[in-house]
Amino acid sequence: MLGGIGAGGVEIRKDGQFYNWSILNNYPNGSAPILHFPTRPNSPEENSYLFFMVRYQVEGQQPQIKLLQLNNDIAYGGLLNEAPIYYFPWMSSVDQIEYSARFPFADLTFSDEDMPFEVKLESYAPFIPHDVKNSSLPAIDFNFELKSKIDKPLSVSIIATQRNLVAYDTPNKYFTVDIVKKDGVKYFKQSVGNVSEEHDSFGQMGLGAIGGDEVSYYLGWSHRHPFLERLLTQNDLGNIDDSKNRNKLNKAGEKIAWTGGGDNNQVFKSSIAVSKTLKAKEQMGAHFFMNWYFPNAIGWVSSKKERGNDGLIKDPKGYQLPIKKTSRVGHYYENSFENYDQVVDYFVANNKSLKERSKAFVDDMYRSDVEQYILDQINSQLNTFVTSSQLDKEGRFAIREGLTNNQSWGPFATSDVSLYGSASIIALFPELQKNMMRCHAHAQTPDGEINHGLGADLGLNQNGTFGVYERVDLAPNFIQLVLRDYLFTNDKAYIKEMWPSVKKAIDYVLREKDLDGDQMPDMEGIMCSYDNFPMYGLASYITTQWISAMSMAAIVAEDMGESKNAKKYKKIADKGIKLMDKYLWNGNYYRLANDYHGDKGKDEGCLTDQLFGQWVAYEAGVGRLFEKEKVHSAMRSILSYSYIENDYLRNCTWPEHPKFFPMAETNLWVDQANTPWTGVELAFASFLIREGMVEEGKQIVKSIDDRYRKAGLYWDHQEFGGHYYRPMSAWSVLNALAGYNLVKDHYTFAPKNHEESYNLFFSANTGTGALIKDHQAVNVEAYSGTLQLASLTLPTTLWQKKNNLITTKEGAVKVKKWIEKDGMTTAIFDQVIELEKGENLMINPNAVTLN
Structure with a gap:
């Protein structure tokens, strides 16, 4: 597009x-x-x-x-x-x-x-x-x-x-x-x-x-x-x-x-x-x-x-849309241009630099020492930025959940889908991502409930978009998104603005969605992003998200000067982990659900997204929440049960139905168990890579890439309609391969590439760059914008013999403090280092003793 x-x-x-x-x-x-x-x-x-x-x-x-x-x-x-x-x-x-x-x-x-x-x-x-x-x-x-x-x-x-x-x-x-x-x-x-x-x-x-x-x-x-x-x-x-x-x-x-x-x-x-x-x-x-x-x-x-019972707009003539128009929202380009002629004058005058900068981004990313099919798959999902986006004159932004040539599918900025797809938005256009979350905060109901999505007028509160109300995962989705965005951008004004909505959403979950008093949201059937097979009681998909949300909230509450709330949120997260281990762990993986206070019993479904909250925590830079051994066991179970080799990764498998869930025996109207969701596959692939199961993660990406090439739909990934939003989670694969996180100007890289030299592209809150290693030095180079580094964490082995001269164009960098933990070494700088385009921070194994 x-x-x-x-x-x-x-x-x-x-x-x-x-x-x-x-x-x-x-x-x-x-x-x-x-x-x-x-x-x-x-x-x-x-x-x-x-x-x-x-x-x-x-x-x-x-x-x-x-x-x-x-x-x-x-x-x-x-x-x-x-x-x-x-x-x-x-x-x-x-x-x-x-x-x-x-x-x-x-x-x-x-x-x-x-x-x-x-x-x-x-x-x-x-x-x-x-x-x-x-x-x-x-x-x-x-x-x-x-x-x-x-x-x-x-x-x-x-x-x-x-x-x-x-x-x-x-x-x-x-x-x-x-x-x-x-x-x-x-x-x-x-x-x-x-x-x-x-x-x-x-x-x-x-x-x-x-x-x-x-x-x-x-x-x-x-x-x-x-x-x-x-x-x-x-x-x-x-x-x-x-x-x-x-x-x-x-x-x-x-x-x-x-x-x-x-x-x-x-x-x-x-x-x-x-x-x-x-x-x-x-x-x-x-x-x-x-x-x-x-x-x-x-x-x-x-x-x-x-609408019909399926929630889709009915258009019997094929030409005219039965809608109610609201008000003029305009386009963002109107802020820069008053008419067509001004657009032409600007584009012609700046065409050379616009092309060079656009080309530089593509070339910089493809310079990465990453398999081309992975880079292709990530690049293909960027198409959705244009096919399905709305960016109005006020700067309000959202991406439609799905789109075909004659129909819109789902609302804009669907909360559950955004938790996957916005991985690309926060990386490349942080301001757009924050504005999308501002729209959700504006639409939040007085009691704290978060909308399923937004209508085509992003300034209106349209709860119940596409017939969806009060899903259990919507408030945790919102909390995780806002807090992840703050941690990535270090935008203190943004979190000050959004924090009241976050706390209201937390209180809403504890007040309205905790049915048994264990401080965990409870499922009562079909009421989450997986909206076609039921879960009851404590559900791994929901609980891991809540643990992730509370873990992030504990960190941010300290930044907001609310130590009491920080302790409260941390306690809830810790309790959730214990409940997961007690009621959902079955010895091999975290089961789909356990109605341990009700009468529905245990559901042994092996959901690909059973540790989805851990994936979000990794993307937010929060780190490990669950025991490594259990996580790896769960991942091996998912691959064993649900990965159809060289083809696809299905959403859920039940041990009693090891081949296919018998949809024909149920009254469910669409198969969400036996089929793959590309956005889930890509997120899980990056999760595998983060956990060191690199080849397994790459193979899933290869399966997706092959599948869509064969289908002739390379630029049009399917789920609920085409040009689907969820697969924009692909950007997380690039982050995972570099082991990259950015938290409040603190950079971490734990590359999965073990070659003697490599180039790994990344996108930060204010620019893009690469981690570059050769036989002489390790560099963090700015490709565009400005990189602001308060600290740098790398595998200890990359610091050579712990004798390093860290330099920029200004000369040697003063290190205020060194920290070593779990094979990683952090240099906390005396002041924030700013790297402009073409500048780099070089770690040279020559001089200063690491102490």
Whole structure:
């Protein structure tokens, strides 16, 4: 998906076509109807919204046009209800496309035996960790390179065409287009008239090209006459504005779009081209850009009566969404730009640096000495930042739980799913993660309950999103998320703001969810993220989260000057561990549940997430909560029972049903036991790696990567709908391999890589960097932003012979205190060290005695 966080975007696929447009505030991301034009049933009309083609002519030969996409339909080249193969035999799609992508870059190489040249496309949209403004731009870049393979002169024109989709859902509009020329740049800006400027889908969109006289345009075309026929006789677009012929007056005297008897949304396209005559084997570039400005993002809710029993929005016509609109929430990009032209000016002026910074992030991460399939899997999940995010003008942020091309699945910022998926958000955009939790705090009920998720208006309290109320895990989810985010960012203002909501959530659990007085939340059936098989009493999935929450709360309470509460929370956590050992440990693993104060008895299910709270504690830098031997025994049991080798890791297995849980014998409506949840698999893989079971963890990641490649859904991980949020837990695998934690500016690395030299990428609260080891020294290097180090903890072996000179560009670093424990050595610095981009902290085995 190419686009911006919360700004919408468009997918570029392996066929060279563009899908799943979400720039127009259209459903499923927005409140305007589904972007669907029923011109021809089952026709892939998206191939006419944006497309590229190359017109070429070898000296002395007939000109040809190649559409830079594969032919999936009888209609192509923007000609719906047409058959170009009949009308224009000199225009056809290319034979083959080689596609490779690393988010946010997609590279396509187009080949055809008829073409006397090579043509490549590099497309990208800015994605720069810790830079929200530039990662939320409504902008996409398309950079073509074409190289002649012949010794004769070759006339070439690379042409970009965009359909005017503005206010696609309104009648009686008329189309407008303006050409803008400035400083070697030309672009067209499309909009409409006779439509309220406050309408959801009102705005501007357009394409531009960088170049002088080589750039030409044709504005406002629709029919095959005369646009494509003109291309047969000349190598540029002629700088024509035909928009006046695309509109007419109706009986009321209003200007409206001329339909020509067809769909009034298909009749207005504009094109821009870069043209040149090449000498023998000469090459050329063609640099295009696409921008948009649709400020009227409207919040919306849907009432219970508009949903079915499954909680999904019903849309019988397939076009119009039965929702209730709330208020204008806007887009974050409006804080920087007042109109479309300002977006274009900024993107063109800063394109080089935006591309370099986006590319640097990808290259820095892939420089890691980690298997490529692991890096690929992590990278693939970053796609969800664009497909499913909302970032409104106020800076409120959330990611939709699931999304398909014609339906939203679940609410935004689902509490239980966020505990997995937000591992990527807190690492790369801490401010967005904190703002998401602020939305949850704002929506917290007066008694302390936390919402299952947030509606499409992130400023509204919409408890019961998707029919879910009072789940047992929601408050512990919230507590863990807020406290993890504080420990990672060391943002004291944030925790001061959020601490009252955290304590209210703690009190809510102790008051409302502890049914037997043991200070642990109790399950009474189906009432947690695993919402299709019941648990009763003390449940490992819930209890470990509560222990994690209380362990973190004890640490943070001390920071807040509340020693009494710190002792209380620590006591609850310790009690929980004892209860886990007493009632849930069965000698091999922690059983699914034990209703030890009730009549439901023990449930021996072996849940993959039975120690989920320990995973969260590791990610938060809290460390070990449960006995190592029991944890490893539980992990071996999970692998033995539930890992289908080289395939998938299922969620839960019962010893009495060692192969499959018999879903047919129950009244449960969906199988959550025998199936895998990718986000759970990835989290568990990182958990295994943290515990030293490195190869086992890697194998699970490899299974996921293979599974999704085979399915052709590499950028679209499934669970509840597609583009699912939970698998963004993938970032935790990168952290685990580096043994990396950041807690209040204190850095820890315990690398699982035992090579003589390595480079391990990490993302901190204010920048990115790498732990780099070679035969001479160990370095912590800043790649972007600023790294602030109050201390550094490494395996004692990395401190060489305990004789070290720690240096930065300022010279030797003063160490206030050394601490050695469990094979790890910590250097607490005399003052916080700040490393800017390109600077490093070097541990050199030369001088100062460690004492």
